[in-house]
Amino acid sequence: IIQSNSAECPFPDLDSHSTCKVKIAWMREMWKSDSCYADWGVDGSDCTIYHYLSQVEHWCPPTGKNINSTKSVRSKAKIMKQNFTELFKILGRDIQYKWIKMRMRRMQGSWLEAAQSLAAKFDTGKWKKKKASVLLLLGLLAKETGFKIADNAFKGGPLGELVQWSDLISALYVLGHEIKVTNSVEQLTELFTPFLSSASSNCPIQAKPYDILYTDISGLKFLKHVAGNKFHLLQCEIRVVDSFGTEPEFNHAVYAGRKQHSSQWGKWNFNPKQFNTMFPHTPDNTFLGFVIEKHINSTLAATYKKENISLVYGKLDTFWQGKEEYINAIHEVSPVHATVETSEELNHVPPFVINHGVLPGFELHALLQRTKVFVGMGFPYEGPAPLEAIANGAVYLNVRFSKSSPLYEKAASFFKGKPTSRKLTSQHPYTSTFIGYPHVRDVDIDNLDSIKKVITEIFESPEVEPYMPYEFTCLGMLERLGLLVEKQDFCQGDESPIWPPVAALQTVQTDDQQSCMEACTLKGLICEPAYFPYINLHTHFAKEGITCDTFKVPDGTKVEIDFPAHADGTCYIQSDPLLYSCAGRYTTLLHICPCRNYIKGQVALCKDCL
Structure with a gap:
């Protein structure tokens, strides 16, 4: 039995720590079974055994005494960046980062201003001063995936994941952390092979090329292939950028199998908090978020005048299918505008709609500055556009889904196969739950009289002030991410x-x-x-x-x-x-x-x- 009153090894009382006591008993007998224990400083004594189980594998309560090992400790101070010059050098000339770099260039002034505000807002003594070494593996941009997301970004393709990656990289850089960015499986192999080839599968790796690794599901698959049966040694430092989230019942491999979940995206057996989402879908995951880009400052916004017009949220012609009565009802009380992509014939957009085509950011936000009503149609789900509209002073019509409606079934079908059991009650639940009236009005798409009444009421009421949730600003994301990097530790x-x-x-x-x-x-x-x-x-x-x-x-x-x-x-x-x-x-x-x-x-x- 370990003597808890030893002056050299002041261990806490272990009566309530049965797992710790079992591990100590095992290590006494088996510490010579793998040389990696000795590499961590274990020499067979109760003192070194306890410190190993406390500080390295974390089965026992901490003692406050540092273990003798060769584990490297990063001691460089974290200093917030003053420009993006170094970041653009890190990204290099890889064409896969073209869209991400364009967003960074537009937003660098906002990020740097937010960094100054963060330093002024908080006593820097409360923030971690050591910089973390962060590896960012963008699996979605790897040539092996075949997704062509970088190419399609300039052709009307989905941008949500690129937005989130751009903002994550920018925020980590501005906060002063040491970052490395890759989308190359070949480079990943070169990076990890020296660390994994000599590692034992019984002990944590003493030195790694990073403190934290951000990747996505595609990147996880590449990493697992590279690491093989030593993947578990890398697992606790990983953070997964996962737009819609992965709930515990899908993450737990045995449980998912018992419940016959068919999702191909789950079964990783991570701490569910290691999955980082775009919106706070489920508290089981970590809300990483992104930033709603501001194209128009308050001085310029004052030059725009609100008009009694409605702008429909739907950039593809197919989104309008089956919504004829809904759009006609809106047209009875309001001019209807749209930003529908026009490379193909528009079969479902009514002729009375004033279509501006797909607009670049500044022009879209200028249109939103004139718009009083931003019209949801039930799809797409949980995108950034409603937040952009609200930030420009438009009221968002958020379509409710009753459990008997086709829209509810369509949403359920959309999420089928994804690692979540969420059942959407509206097109954008976040806007109703965390923003609400007067910026958001939940509507029944089949109650046409009610919709006309809501729009008329908005037109006849005083203009709604622009509103941007703090968590979707550069400062809000820096504050949140700074604390997440400092406080979240899945290796403990x-x-x-x-x-x-x-x-x-x-x-x-x-x-x-x-x-x-x-x-x-x-x-x-x-x-x-x-x-x-x-x-x-x-x-x-x-x-x-x-x-x-x-x-x-x-x-x-x-x-x-x-x-x-x-x-x-x-x-x-x-x-x-x-x-x-x-x-x-x-x-x-x-x-x-x-x-x-x-x-x-x-x-x-x-x-x-x-």
Whole structure:
């Protein structure tokens, strides 16, 4: 038994740390089974064994004493950048980055101004001063994928992922971190082979070419191919740029198989927080976000006059199919404008629509400055355009989806095969949940009289002020990403300090149908999966006033995502941390949920997070 009162090795009391004690017993017998343990400083003594299990593999509580090892520590100070010169050199002349670099050039002034504001806003002593070495692997631009996303970016193709990558790279650079960017599988192999070839699969790698690795699902597949059976040694430093998110039940390989989920995008067995989304779709993932670009400053905006016109959100002719009655009703009370791509014949856009074609950013925002109503048609889902419209003072008509409507079924079909169980209740749920009236009006696309009334009311009311959610500004993203890089650590075990601070924890219970996400939202809160370990305890049921005649800790074949939970005197403990879930729901048990407050306009952060 380790002596916790040793002056040389002041270990904490281990009575409540059964896993730690089991690992110590194993290491005493097996530390010579792999030379990698000795490389980390283990010499068979209880002191070095404990420090290894505490600081390297994180099975035991920390002691505060540093282990003797050859592990490199980056000590360079982080200094915010003053220009983008070095960043453009990093990206080089690779044609795959052409669209990304164009966006960076347009926005560099806004990023640098935001960096100055961030330094002024916060006491720099509260921010991590050491720079992180960050590798960014853009798998979507690798030639092996065959996606041709970079080419299609200039032909009306989807831009959301390129926008997010551009802003992530810019923000990391401006914050002062050391970055390397690649889309080459060949370069990836060259980079990792020296580190992996000599590594043991039993110990963490002592030196890596990065502290954090951002990639996407395509990049993950390339990385797994390069690393082979040593992929797990790289796993905890990875952050996945994942537009729509990956929920726990799809991420957990065994559980996804048991539920017969067919998605080809899940089953990675990551901490769900390692997936970074465009919008705060599910609190199980990390909200990384992006920036809504401002093309028109306040001085120029003052020269534009709002007109009683409606601009339809739909750049492709196919988006207009089946919407004839809806558009006709709007036309009865308003001139209808559009920005539809015209390379092919328009079969579904009515002749009375004033079509401007696909507009460059400045011209589109100039049109939005004149527009009072930005018309959603139910698709595309959760894009940036409604936020751009709201930021230019237009009111967004957000189409609701009733469970009996074809639009609801269409949305469900769109998400089929993706690693999420989300069921959209509108075209853009974020705008209703986190922005709302007067900037957003939820409408029933089949209630034509109501739609005409809403538009008339908007025209007759005072103009709505432009609104930009802080989290979609350069400053908001720098603030959020700076804290995420500093605080998120998926290589630490359960003994690591929790973030967000546990002081923000509030618990609620679901009814027999709600998910934790829904239950927390009804209370004006956000579900926070980091807090699940604090409530997944026998003692917490009593604290909540719940009587437990029987406790059950289900095995791997019976465990569900909506544990911890209870019903009829039986209480269920979650036995698999990878299945802690805010979004999931499979039983009619009463799920106990960890919630937290959030900063309005910065939903990723609690009020004490700063």
